[in-house]
Amino acid sequence: MPADAGEKKTTTAVTFPPPLRFLIPALLLLLGMLATWLDYELDLANDLARNFSDVTTQAEATGTRLTQLSRQHLVLGEIKALSESLTDWTHEPWLRMAAVVDEKGLVLASSSAQWEGLSATETPAATAWQRASQSPGKIMESATLNDGDFIVLAAFPIEIPSQTRHWLLLVYDRANAVLHAHQDARQRVEWSASVIAILCLGLWAILHFGVATRLERLARSVREFGEGRSISIDPVKGGDEVYELSQAFRKMTQQLADREQERTVLERAVIDSAENERRRIGHELHDGIGQQLTAVLMAINGLHDELQAKAPAFAEHAQHASQSLREALAEMRGLSHGLAPVPLWEQGLEHALQALADITTRSSGVRCVFECPDHILEISEATACNLYRIAQEAVNNALKHADAGEIRIGLESRDGFIVLEIDDDGCGLPETPSKGGGIGFRIMQHRTEMMGGRMERGAPPAGGTRIAVHIPNTP
Numbered sequence: 001m002p003a004d005a006g007e008k009k010t011t012t013a014v015t016f017p018p019p020l021r022f023l024i025p026a027l028l029l030l031l032g033m034l035a036t037w038l039d040y041e042l043d044l045a046n047d048l049a050r051n052f053s054d055v056t057t058q059a060e061a062t063g064t065r066l067t068q069l070s071r072q073h074l075v076l077g078e079i080k081a082l083s084e085s086l087t088d089w090t091h092e093p094w095l096r097m098a099a100v101v102d103e104k105g106l107v108l109a110s111s112s113a114q115w116e117g118l119s120a121t122e123t124p125a126a127t128a129w130q131r132a133s134q135s136p137g138k139i140m141e142s143a144t145l146n147d148g149d150f151i152v153l154a155a156f157p158i159e160i161p162s163q164t165r166h167w168l169l170l171v172y173d174r175a176n177a178v179l180h181a182h183q184d185a186r187q188r189v190e191w192s193a194s195v196i197a198i199l200c201l202g203l204w205a206i207l208h209f210g211v212a213t214r215l216e217r218l219a220r221s222v223r224e225f226g227e228g229r230s231i232s233i234d235p236v237k238g239g240d241e242v243y244e245l246s247q248a249f250r251k252m253t254q255q256l257a258d259r260e261q262e263r264t265v266l267e268r269a270v271i272d273s274a275e276n277e278r279r280r281i282g283h284e285l286h287d288g289i290g291q292q293l294t295a296v297l298m299a300i301n302g303l304h305d306e307l308q309a310k311a312p313a314f315a316e317h318a319q320h321a322s323q324s325l326r327e328a329l330a331e332m333r334g335l336s337h338g339l340a341p342v343p344l345w346e347q348g349l350e351h352a353l354q355a356l357a358d359i360t361t362r363s364s365g366v367r368c369v370f371e372c373p374d375h376i377l378e379i380s381e382a383t384a385c386n387l388y389r390i391a392q393e394a395v396n397n398a399l400k401h402a403d404a405g406e407i408r409i410g411l412e413s414r415d416g417f418i419v420l421e422i423d424d425d426g427c428g429l430p431e432t433p434s435k436g437g438g439i440g441f442r443i444m445q446h447r448t449e450m451m452g453g454r455m456e457r458g459a460p461p462a463g464g465t466r467i468a469v470h471i472p473n474t475p
Helices: 020-076 079-091 128-133 176-227 241-310 314-337 342-346 349-364 381-401 437-450
Strands: 094-101 107-112 139-144 150-158 166-171 367-371 405-416 416-423 452-458 465-472
Touching: 020 079, 020 094, 020 139, 020 166, 020 176, 079 094, 079 107, 107 150, 107 437, 107 452, 128 139, 128 166, 166 176, 166 452, 176 241, 176 349, 241 314, 241 437, 349 367, 349 381, 349 405, 381 405, 381 416, 437 452
Parallel strands: 367 405
Antiparallel strands: 094 107, 094 166, 139 150, 150 166, 405 416, 416 465, 452 465
């Protein structure tokens, strides 16, 4: 099948949803990121809970010991010794402040001298004192200061006989622990996101280059085959389902090509048989009935001459019979030449088309001209017969349907093709032509395809209708 000389490039429109090679990795990336974020939140919460548990355990043990120590110093009135004892505990991990306050919230002793003598509300233990003043028992909770620090507050009551209640306030700083927990969780998120992104990119590459590109190549090959621009399906390499699909398409197209070839052979045989039968009938009309009618005409002419001498009254009847027989003989000869044009078989296609133009002019009164700039060499008998029949059908269509005043038959060799053109100056093609055209057009199209060519239907520059047939110039 011939390929079009100029193939227009088509642009692919953006569709929704997007192709699977983009959609699947994108969905997996989105789900992976969501799972990573949830894992981040859970890990962070677990780390913070574990750190809080460690701090509260330590605060419980430290608070119990310091409560006993503070009670001993308070009973003896050793406030300075109590401060020194609290200062000795500053090496405790995460401990920010330890202080003993009286029932009014005044700091009696502290791990840092700067807080002694101040109200507890003016120290980092303000929140702890606030909770202690509202509850008679031990307090252990987590809190956030105004400056954003994360702390654990602990308040232990110090009961001394015959004295008012005192409180041991502990403040543990968790800011570094929380910061490290966030950093660790964030680092795990970054690593997980990077791995997921790389995996999704790899999945996209596999889907794009391993599946989508090959499917697109297969679809393009199938489309070209369906449009008649190729005669087979290009193979797709590989050993997967795409390869199996391409092999199935190749097998299908091979079967279609075999059936098409069988159909072409059968149709060519039918046309050749019909052409031979037309030629036989034409020859029989010309050589059989034509000769007999010619003999009858000669006998009637002899009878006319005899009657003219012996019975003039009957001579006129013989003359009328002779005239009718001449007209019938002329019509029979035209029919014979149409079925088996003598110039086509004896003198070639050019003389046959010239004779067709002359007969059309004489019989229809419509001017028909034949143009052939150069002699066409080495054209097969089958090709010449098909081109003649196409020209004959196109001329008849122009006479019947186009209301033409002039018809032109053109034959020339152009760019490796034999080009046959039939133009008329008639009414032209209808605005909405019937699908596939009429039976005559389909027959012309079929004859052209049998010769491996193409047929175009349009309008010449001056208007009207043009039928153009291009076939390869091979003998």
